[in-house]
Amino acid sequence: MTSDASDIDRDITANFEEIRARIDKAAKKWERNPGDIDLIAVSKRQPDAAVEAALRLGHRQFGENRVQEAQEKWPDFRAQYPNVELRLIGPLQTNKAKDAVALFDIIETVDRPKLARILAKEMASADRSLPVYIQVNTGKESQKAGVFPEDADAFIAECRERLGLDVVGLMCIPPLEEQPAPHFALLAKIAARNGLSRLSMGMSADFETAVQFGATSVRVGTALFGSRSDT
Numbered sequence: 001m002t003s004d005a006s007d008i009d010r011d012i013t014a015n016f017e018e019i020r021a022r023i024d025k026a027a028k029k030w031e032r033n034p035g036d037i038d039l040i041a042v043s044k045r046q047p048d049a050a051v052e053a054a055l056r057l058g059h060r061q062f063g064e065n066r067v068q069e070a071q072e073k074w075p076d077f078r079a080q081y082p083n084v085e086l087r088l089i090g091p092l093q094t095n096k097a098k099d100a101v102a103l104f105d106i107i108e109t110v111d112r113p114k115l116a117r118i119l120a121k122e123m124a125s126a127d128r129s130l131p132v133y134i135q136v137n138t139g140k141e142s143q144k145a146g147v148f149p150e151d152a153d154a155f156i157a158e159c160r161e162r163l164g165l166d167v168v169g170l171m172c173i174p175p176l177e178e179q180p181a182p183h184f185a186l187l188a189k190i191a192a193r194n195g196l197s198r199l200s201m202g203m204s205a206d207f208e209t210a211v212q213f214g215a216t217s218v219r220v221g222t223a224l225f226g227s228r229s230d231t
């Protein structure tokens with residue numbers, strides 16, 4: 001049996017209220033301003049009905065991890081709901097850079113010189129200078145994207161100074177099997193020494209810890225929308 005829109009609205013509203021309340025509580029505990037922390041709803045592989053419920057409720061900040069999937073749903077959503085802010089939070093292939101620049105408002109996963117160069121070129125030709133985050137592979141995992149911590153300062157400088165990218169912050173995904181706190185602390189330290197104020201860190205399982213260590217945006221999927229489809 002499929003549930004109707006009012007059931008979904010009720011569930012999604014309750015989830016958003018709960019997660020927002022937990023962010024605000026963590027912020028107060030660590031003497032931070034709750035208003036300094038954005039909740040990015042990760043809508044990848046979630047049913048359109050659930051995402052629409054979030055839009056109806058007034059939520060406007062979303063994250064997607066694949067360009068093609070985002071292209072399939074967001075133009076329609078945007079046509080109906082104004083002022084959506086869409087963030088790319090997944091790995092970006094250089095052959096998708098042009099599409100990503102056209103579709104997203106913020107790109108959080110700049111992680112290598114070739115991608116940075118192509119993004120700078122595509123932004124110039126589209127006359128669209130998007131804020132970007134540099135993804136740092138804090139756990140130095142071979143399968144994970146991101147610049148290594150020891151290479152971050154030079155890469156940030158290259159992106160800003162040589163390529164003129166609008167670098168606003170750093171993003172990380174800690175290793176699954178480790179405590180996230182040291183990874184969040186490391187990301188905050190790299191950001192501070194580079195004069196970057198934005199930190200994208202924390203997911204469903206660890207966003208309160210991320211708030212403790214200075215997250216300015218948390219990326220929450222399953223805790224808001226439920227488990228994802230596999231495809």
Ligand SMILES: *Cc1c(COP(=O)(O)O)cnc(C)c1O
Nearest residue numbers: 042065089203204219220221222
């Ligand atoms: C999927 C994803 C999330 C959300 O993960 P949840 O555990 O569902 O909250 C956050 N960040 C990135 C980069 C993701 O790919």
